[in-house]
Structure formats: structure tokens, C-alpha cells
Amino acid sequence: MLFIKGLVKRVLTVVFSGMTMAEILDLLLPNRQSAFVQRRRALLVLSRVRLVAIAFAILTPLWIPIDLMVFERTLAMYLAALRVLASISFTLLALSHRGSDSADVARWSLIWLLTVPTVFFLISNPLLAQFAITDPVQQVIAASYAFLPFVMVAGLSVFPITALEGAALSLPLLLAYLITGVLGYQMLAFASHLGAQWLLMLLAVVATLSGMSQLHFMSQLVDQASHDGLTRAYNRRVGEEMLAQHFVNSARSQAALAVAFVDLDDFKSINDKYGHEEGDNALRAASASLRRVLRRGDLLIRWGGEEFLAVMPNTDPAGAVIAVHRLRLSGLGIRPDGRPLTASVGIAERVSDDIESWHDLVEKADHRMYAAKQSGKDRVIGCGDVLVAAPLQAVAAG
Numbered sequence: 181m182l183f184i185k186g187l188v189k190r191v192l193t194v195v196f197s198g199m200t201m202a203e204i205l206d207l208l209l210p211n212r213q214s215a216f217v218q219r220r221r222a223l224l225v226l227s228r229v230r231l232v233a234i235a236f237a238i239l240t241p242l243w244i245p246i247d248l249m250v251f252e253r254t255l256a257m258y259l260a261a262l263r264v265l266a267s268i269s270f271t272l273l274a275l276s277h278r279g280s281d282s283a284d285v286a287r288w289s290l291i292w293l294l295t296v297p298t299v300f301f302l303i304s305n306p307l308l309a310q311f312a313i314t315d316p317v318q319q320v321i322a323a324s325y326a327f328l329p330f331v332m333v334a335g336l337s338v339f340p341i342t343a344l345e346g347a348a349l350s351l352p353l354l355l356a357y358l359i360t361g362v363l364g365y366q367m368l369a370f371a372s373h374l375g376a377q378w379l380l381m382l383l384a385v386v387a388t389l390s391g392m393s394q395l396h397f398m399s400q401l402v403d404q405a406s407h408d409g410l411t412r413a414y415n416r417r418v419g420e421e422m423l424a425q426h427f428v429n430s431a432r433s434q435a436a437l438a439v440a441f442v443d444l445d446d447f448k449s450i451n452d453k454y455g456h457e458e459g460d461n462a463l464r465a466a467s468a469s470l471r472r473v474l475r476r477g478d479l480l481i482r483w484g485g486e487e488f489l490a491v492m493p494n495t496d497p498a499g500a501v502i503a504v505h506r507l508r509l510s511g512l513g514i515r516p517d518g519r520p521l522t523a524s525v526g527i528a529e530r531v532s533d534d535i536e537s538w539h540d541l542v543e544k545a546d547h548r549m550y551a552a553k554q555s556g557k558d559r560v561i562g563c564g565d566v567l568v569a570a571p572l573q574a575v576a577a578g
Contacts, residue, residue: 206399207392208343211283215477216414216422217402221340221395222286228338229289230274236297237270250321255311262300262307269296290339294332294349298356301328305360326360329353330376333383337390340398346388354380408482410460411467419481419489420538426479426493427538430530437530438500440490441545442470444512445522445557447486454516462521465513473507489542497529497563504560524552525560532563 206212213221240263247256247263273292277285304325313322333353336346357380406418414422423439430437444466451459463486470480470488479491492500504525512521526548528541535541552559555567562568 203396206342207396210287210342210345213399215425215479216406216418217399218283219281219425220402221398222281222283224398225286225339226277226280226289229286229293232335232338233270233274233293237267237274240267240270246321250315250318251313252311255307258307259304262304266296266300287345290341290349294353297328297332298352301325301353302356302359304328306363329357330380330383333380333387336384336387338394339391340395341388341391342395343388343392346384346391350384350388354384411463411482411488412471413467413480413482413488416481416483419479419483419491422479423481423489423491423538423542426491427530427541430493434531435494436496436499437541438492438495438497439528439541439545440492440500440504441483441526441528441542441549442466442488442490442523443525443549443553444486445524445553450515458516462513462515466521466523469507469510469512473503473510483542489545495529497527497532500527500529501560501562501568508560522558524549524557526550526552527560527562527568529563 211218244256244260244263247259250256251259269292273289273296277289280286308322308325313319333350336349341349354377358377361374361377406414408415413419426437429435444462447459447462450462466486467480467482467488470490474480474490474492477493478495479489481489481491483489490503492503495503504527512523515521526545528535528544528548530541533541533544535544548561548565551565552561552567555561560568
């Protein structure tokens with residue numbers, strides 16, 4: 181018991197060491213992670229659910245001959261029927277939701293994986309209690325049924341989960357084990373059963389912390405692989421994947437989806453006159469300004485050298501113009517010569533522009549950005565190729 185308590189403390193130290201409050205909340209609550217992390221986590225959870233389901237589908241019926249050899253025939257046949265049904269359920273789970281990367285599908289698949297053995301436990305233990313089990317070999321085999329919740333709770337440690345998910349997934353197994361003891365169906369003496377209940381709770385805590393540690397490690401790896409090292413915006417490869425998914429979701433729900441193509445004005449002159457280090461500083465400042473005005477659910481993608489693409493789900497053209505205008509008023513940073521850093525911006529929106537693919541959406545915004553550049557720079561052209569923001573100096577003067 182002391183070993184498990186010490187293990188909990190060590191895992192807590194490893195999980196939360198050096199983390200910000202936002203990162204801690206990401207490990208405590210579901211759906212706080214970025215859409216890209218959630219998709220990667222869903223893929224990982226689903227792949228592991230299928231792997232465990234396949235293993236259980238094969239191993240569960242292999243125990244039937246042992247039950248037939250140890251228990252009397254009636255009991256063994258009941259248990260065999262339960263095992264066959266459980267094996268069928270695991271097989272169906274292993275074959276379901278192939279190719280999905282939905283966080284909800286992953287969560288329900290994990291619930292399905294744990295529900296099958298929980299129901300099996302709640303049926304098998306009262307069933308075993310109805311028969312006289314006096315032979316030592318029978319008692320050993322019967323005890324193995326009593327420890328099924330321990331196996332499943334420990335299995336949570338292989339999944340990247342949040343604290344709330346770990347608690348929700350462990351609770352049914354904890355309650356199932358408690359119910360068997362209260363109703364007198366336990367294989368152990370009641371005092372030993374209560375001690376095992378406490379051990380099961382500690383095991384659930386350790387397994388949940390292990391899952392949280394996996395989630396944190398996975399999030400860090402995904403973050404490093406998906407973000408541009410200089411600007412901390414999404415890199416283009418990942419950005420295209422996320423934009424494609426947002427476009428599909430927008431088309432399916434008939435929701436608005438706006439993008440703003442941002443190209444920094446006269447950026448090459450910064451590199452030519454002041455060097456690439458000053459150019460990098462300008463890119464960092466512009467990216468930081470863009471991220472400040474975007475919402476949590478929006479995306480910022482570094483599309484090219486000095487080009488950024490802001491993806492704004494559930495945003496109509498007017499909302500996109502407001503966001504870009506807010507950016508222009510807050511500023512993109514200062515050039516090395518002391519003048520404000522400006523950008524030419526083109527806005528496109530899926531519904532109002534009648535766009536059929538995300539490629540066309542980006543191309544439309546790019547075309548409008550080019551038009552803004554050609555008409556004098558430091559301008560914003562919105563849907564319908566309409567100038568919606570004149571040079572910032574004119575706006576400020578007005």
C-alpha cells in the first residue's frame with residue numbers, strides 16, 4: 181500500500197512538473213486540447229482500443245475449456261455462454277469505426293471496451309455465488325473472475341486520457357466491485373473485499389495519472405511536429421490537413437468558414453537592409469499579434485515565408501473583417517526603421533463566395549490579397565473583391 185502511495189506522488193511530480201496552468205487544465209478536462217491534438221489522440225485511442233478488443237476477442241473464449249474442466253457442467257456452460265457473447269462484442273468493437281478520427285467516437289469506443297467486462301463481472305460473480313465452490317482449484321479459478329475490475333482499471337494506463345475521463349471510466353468498475361461485496365457475491369471475505377476496494381481505487385488513480393502523462397507527452401510531441409519553430413503558428417503541412425477538416429465540417433453543417441490571407445508588406449527589404457535576424461523578429465511579432473486577435477478555436481498557419489493564413493470557423497465575412505480590423509488597430513509590430521509593420525490582406529468565406537473546396541477558398545483569399553497588394557498595400561479586400569479597409573494611416577487619421 182505504501183508503495184502505491186509513493187508511486188502516486190512520483191507520478192504526480194512527473195505529470196505536473198514545470199507546467200503552466202493552461203497545460204494542467206488541458207490534462208484535467210477533455211476537449212480543451214487543440215483540434216489537431218484531439219484528432220491525433222482519437223486515432224491513438226481507437227488503434228489501442230482495437231488492439232485490446234482483438235486480444236480479448238481471442239483470449240476470452242480460450243478460457244472455456246478450463247471452466248469446463250474445473251466447474252460443474254451447468255455453471256461452466258453459463259460461463260461459456262457469457263464468454264461467447266463477450267467475445268462477439270469485442271469482435272464487433274474491433275471491426276467498428278475504421279478510419280475515424282473523431283474524439284467522440286474514440287471516447288464511446290473506450291466506454292464500449294470497458295462496459296463489456298463490467299457487465300461480464302456483474303453477471304459472472306452472482307452466478308458463481310449460486311454454486312458451491314469448495315475445491316481449492318475451483319476457488320482459485322473463481323477468484324480470477326473477482327479480479328477482472330483490477331485488470332480493466334490497470335488497462336486504462338495505456339490510453340492518453342484526462343483526469344475527468346479517467347474518473348468517469350473508472351467509476352463504473354469501482355461501483356461494480358463495491359456492489360458485489362455489499363450484496364454478498366464476493367469471492368473473498370468481506371473485510372478482504374473492502375481492502376481490495378481501496379487498492380482498486382488507488383490503482384485507478386495511478387492508471388489515470390499514467391494516462392494523463394501519456395496525453396501530456398503526446399501533446400508535446402504533436403505540438404513540436406505541427407508548429408513552425410520561428411513563429412509558433414501551425415506549419416503548412418499540418419495547417420492544410422486541419423483546414424481540410426474544418427472545410428468538411430463547415431460543408432456538412434452548412435456553417436460559415438472564413439479565411440484571411442495575410443502577406444507582410446515590403447518584408448524582403450527588412451532582410452536586405454537589416455539582416456535575417458531582424459526579419460525573424462518581424463515575423464515573430466506579426467505572428468504574436470495575429471494570435472492575440474484570433475479566438476481559441478481559430479487557426480493561424482504560416483503559409484509561406486512572410487505569408488500567414490488565419491482560419492476562422494463559424495465566422496461570416498463581416499466577422500472576419502472585424503477580426504482583421506482589430507488586428508490592424510493593434511498593430512503587427514515595428515519595422516527596424518521605426519515604421520509600423522503592415523500587411524495586405526485578402527478575405528474569403530465558403531458560403532458567400534460559393535466555394536466547393538478548401539483549395540479554392542485559399543486561392544480566392546490569395547487572389548484578393550494580391551489585389552490589395554497591387555492597389556497600394558496596407559489594405560484589406562473582402563468578399564466580392566470589395567475594399568473593406570483602406571491604409572491604416574488613413575483609418576487612424578479619420
